[in-house]
Amino acid sequence: MTARQTGAGRTGAATDRDNWAGTYTFTAPRIEHPETVEEVARLVRESEHVHALGTRHSFTDLPDTAGTLIQTDRLRTAPTLDETARRVNVGAGTRYGVLAEWLHARGWALHNMGSLPHISIAGATATGTHGSGDRLGILSTAVSGLEFVASDGSVERVGRGDTDFDGLVVGIGAFGVVTSVTLDVEPTYDVRQDVYTGLTWDALLDDPGEIFGAAYSVSVFAKWAAETTESVLLKSRIGVDGPSPDRIAGARIEEAGAVVPASATQRGGVPGPWSLRLPHFRLDATPSIGEELQAEYFVPREKAAAALRAVREFADRIDPVLGMTELRTTAADSLWLSGSSERDTFAIAFTFLRRPAEVYALLPDLEAALRPFGARPHWGKAHTFDAARIAEVWPLAQRARELFDRLDPRGAFVNDHLRRLGVR
Ligand SMILES: Cc1cc2nc3c(=O)[nH]c(=O)nc-3n(C[C@H](O)[C@H](O)[C@H](O)COP(=O)(O)OP(=O)(O)OC[C@H]3O[C@@H](n4cnc5c(N)ncnc54)[C@H](O)[C@@H]3O)c2cc1C
Missing domain, CATH: 3.30.465.10 (Uridine Diphospho-n-acetylenolpyruvylglucosamine Reductase; domain 3)
Structure with a gap:
């Protein structure tokens, strides 16, 4: 099966050894597609090195292994x-x-x-x-x-x-x-999506909480050098959120009939099921831009404005290699390796063009600028953190490593990526 047949729409993958975006080619000598738990167990038992692989939407060597990759595309037990x-x-x-x-x-x-x-x-x-x-x-x-x-x-x-x-x-x-x-x-439950335009960076930086507190789920899309962001996407939960206001922090709601990308879920304030409004993209359509390389960093929510200002210092270097930035928020949780572990979070995501040399030259500087804010990287996206930096931002990383080592004493699930990050 090729990556183009995984049902994931257009991809940047050229071969069935590539990840979805075509930013990494797996080196594992074997890729298996077991259909049952028993087959998975047999493959794990007989492999010195082994790793799970999902739909290949992460951007790096994170899932790779020197042994057997177990792709889960046929492990689809009915709900x-x-x-x-x-x-x-x-x-x-x-x-x-x-x-x-x-x-x-x-x-x-x-x-x-x-x-x-x-x-x-x-x-x-x-x-x-x-x-x-x-x-x-x-x-x-x-x-x-x-x-x-x-x-x-x-x-x-x-x-x-x-x-x-x-x-x-x-x-x-x-x-x-x-x-x-x-x-x-x-x-x-039902959700409606409304798009707002005209939000200036000044207004966003003045009070990010006003924008992100405006509905059940809010995203801001932006480039960094412009005075004004691209758009704000409000996903309002019907029966919980009030009616969508005409203006938020100076941004104006888009008129009905505005052009929406064919791959996007329905906008324009039309209520519909959560399953067809909460994702930005439709399951039956081409998602995102395919040939891309994403990076994302998580900072404590109260430091959002300061962190955004620090990133904006790099606007002239970011924008030429950027498709789009998306800003989001998430609530604190107790999961040891979550990006939001123990802190309400502000997420700064970059969908870069697939120009890895330029992107990887930029990331260390961006990460240095975000370091004072305790920024954590997204595990599935591009970053240049090493073991020391991971330990610095995830207080429970060492405890997680001890747990993983105890569960896997023979090191079957160790790979280069996890070793580099000190997680194994
Ligand atoms: C276009 C695009 C949009 C995205 N949007 C978002 C977004 O909105 N929010 C966000 O946070 N991220 C987003 N991502 C990142 C994406 O959600 C993560 O990379 C996620 O891991 C992808 O799932 P996957 O099944 O493709 O994982 P893979 O890339 O296949 O694997 C990722 C990791 O999960 C492990 N894994 C997979 N399956 C199993 C299993 N069965 N058992 C144990 N470990 C397993 C792998 O070993 C590996 O470590 C996006 C990525 C793309 C390409």
Whole structure:
């Protein structure tokens, strides 16, 4: 199967050894696509080195291995819903958008989605993938249970409240192959998306809280040198948020009938199911720009304005290699390796053009500018952090490493990336 057949729309991948954006070519000698947990267990047992691979939407060598890559695209056990407990269990390789449609059809919902519905649930969980919302945790905070194949080939289950559970949810593939995930659900709800334009950088920097507190989920899209941001996207939850105002911090709501990219979920204030409004992109369409390289940093929310000012100093170097920046917020959680671990967070994302030499030349300077704010990188995106810097910003990184080493004493899930970051 080629990357173009994974159902992820247009990709930058040229071969079935490339990740989705075409920014990394896997070196693993074997890529397997098991269909059952038993097959996963056999592959783990017989492989000296092994690693899980989801829909390949991370941007680096993070999932690679010197042995067997276990791609989860056929681990798509049908969802089972427990309406009393308000939980759904689903195969690890299921794409978020597929589960979302299934849940909505039965009257249920997730609390949030990432921008892209094409990503696998276990892969998104493992890297701490997030959407936006001042009071909304990252997607992994909805996880109440994991089933995984451990280093010795045994099938293990952990649930919320178990010792070490908080260390395993955002697990970056470091301790096993997750085969199914249990997620919290709630009754389905509707959302409307409204676009605002004309928000100046000055107004944003003056009070980011006014913008991001304006609805259930808010994103600001921007380039850095201009006086004015590109747009603000408000996702208002019907019945919770009030009617969308005509203006927010000087930005004006777009007239009905404004042009919307064909790949985008419906905007223009038309209420619709959460599953078709919370992701920016449609599951059946071409997402994002394909040939891109993303980086993202998480700072404490109260430092948002100062961190943005620090990044703006680099505007003239960022914009020539930038597709778009997206700014979002997430709520604090207790997951050890979450980007929002123990702090309400402001997320600064860069969708760069796929020009790795220029981007990787810029990142160390950006990271140095964000260092005073304790910025953490997104595990699944480009960054240049080493083990010392990871330990500096994630107080529980050492504890996570001890947990992963204890669960995988033979080092089957160790790879170059995790070693570089000191996580294994
Ligand atoms: C266009 C685009 C838009 C994006 N939008 C967002 C966004 O809105 N918010 C955000 O936070 N991120 C976003 N991302 C990043 C993306 O969500 C993460 O990279 C995520 O990990 C992708 O999931 P995947 O299944 O493709 O993971 P992969 O890239 O396949 O793997 C990533 C990591 O997860 C591990 N993993 C995968 N499956 C398993 C498993 N079954 N068991 C154990 N470990 C596993 C791998 O070992 C690896 O460490 C975006 C990426 C792209 C390309």
